[in-house]
Amino acid sequence: MSRRRTIRNERHVPGGPLLFQRMYTRLNCEGRPPQFEVEFYPYANLTHSIRLRREIAHVRLSDLLREAPLEVIEAAAAILLARLYRRRLPREMLHRYRQYSHGEATRRRLHALRRKRARPKIVRARGQHFDLEPMFDELNGRYFQEGLARPKIGWSAKRWRSQLGTYDPALNQIAINCALDRPDVPQYVIDYVLYHEMLHQKHPMKLARCRLESHSRAFREEEKKFSEYRRAMKFLTRFA
Ligand SMILES: [Zn+2]
Known part of the structure; x- marks a missing residue:
């Protein structure tokens, strides 16, 4: 198996496109759904993104969600779709997502992730004018x-x-x-x-x-x- 394919498989979200279509319907988004391409992405944060380009919605979910329960991934999908299509997000979706994202275990894993991935962005404490x-x-x-x-x-x-x-x-x-x-x-x-x-x-x-x-x-x-x-x-x- 080529290295490239290995990487692609690691990023693959099983059932991702179907899940997004389900949420698309549940939020009553109008019109024909786009084709969804969904991958896990090694963000340094619990960040997700969606970009619509010519009938294809490119979705990147933080790879922290890889081990999250299905309802949490659904909630993340609903949050992204609600934002993109300006639909009202069902309150229980937001609640479910927050329970996960604010949870102690998630926070711990997020910190470990940031220590590994975030580049220190600072130089020194003593500036030109202020220390x-x-x-x-x-x-x-x-x-x-x-x-x-x-x-x-x-x-x-x-x-x-x-x-x-x-x-x-x-x-x-x-x-x-x-x-x-x-x-x-x-x-x-x-x-x-x-x-x-x-x-x-x-x-x-x-x-x-x-x-x-x-x-x-x-x-x-x-x-x-x-x-x-x-x-x-x-x-x-x-x-x-
Ligand atoms: Zn602040």
Whole structure:
């Protein structure tokens, strides 16, 4: 068997196209369903994607789902289809998926996966204008009674378009967008972005990446305790 075929077989999702057709019908999507091509994909996260190209829907499911129960794969399919075809997602589907994705076992496997696959994206803590480690220590004393263990901290290697910072529990790492390391950015703004990521460290969440998670009410309340919260928000609105 050729290497290529081996790889393709590893990615094969048994019954994948039929499963997607079933969900297509269940969501009352209109018209003839596309042809579904479904594979497991080694994402570094619990991520799935669907792309429609000329009657063919290319689906990639995180290979973490390989061992998931059938209902969870169905729920993931329904979530993707509902998004693509703008259909209402049955609540029990979302619930089923979340029970899986928020579960302790899934989270553990996800962390192991990220440690293996995610490339560290940070360079150093000392930037051109701001040094993040002493800033962390100072905030830790001011707002957390020194209660947080200092994770790896650094400026992102590249400028990010849509994120100011991230906290990745699997890598135990805070990264701050290097686009902020500029002399015309006030220190309270960097402090605020860092403080926000430190709150993620304190309030563990599902994926704990700013773009994917919801910020809980407790999180938002505590965020407002930052002394220059309004000023920082105002600056960042203009900055973006
Ligand atoms: Zn966040």
